[in-house]
Amino acid sequence: MSENKQSHFIVPVKYYVRNLLALMALTILTVITSRIHIGDTGNIILALFIAGVKATLVVTIFMGVKWDRGFSKAAVITSIFCVLIFFAFTFSDVFVRGTIYKQEQDSFGIKSPVKLVSPNSTRSHHE
Numbered sequence: 605m606s607e608n609k610q611s612h613f614i615v616p617v618k619y620y621v622r623n624l625l626a627l628m629a630l631t632i633l634t635v636i637t638s639r640i641h642i643g644d645t646g647n648i649i650l651a652l653f654i655a656g657v658k659a660t661l662v663v664t665i666f667m668g669v670k671w672d673r674g675f676s677k678a679a680v681i682t683s684i685f686c687v688l689i690f691f692a693f694t695f696s697d698v699f700v701r702g703t704i705y706k707q708e709q710d711s712f713g714i715k716s717p718v719k720l721v722s723p724n725s726t727r728s729h730h731e
Contacts, residue, residue: 619665626661627661630658633654638651663680
């Protein structure tokens with residue numbers, strides 16, 4: 605019979621404990637920062653940054669990608685790249701949306717039937 609010469613790296617418990625503590629601390633930080641208002645864009649960027657750090661910890665330690673070679677690392681890097689492309693397209697739409705509507709209104713005289721309501725408005729939705 606043939607012998608299997610491959611070995612699997614066993615992650616020491618200290619990595620799991622450190623990772624768990626870091627994830628708990630980042631979760632507490634997420635809750636704390638959700639109560640602080642630094643602007644809509646600032647809150648979104650901060651929340652995505654913290655979520656990205658937590659996801660990186662989970663992927664590298666709990667999923668063992670830190671000690672993997674080859675295809676697993678390539679798959680993770682490719683996935684991250686695709687998510688970043690998705691975010692880039694989404695944010696490019698969100699951040700220029702107001703300027704595009706203004707340009708269309710000025711160029712073509714388009715009047716939108718949608719009435720913008722501020723979040724602090726006391727008007728009912730049925731008017």
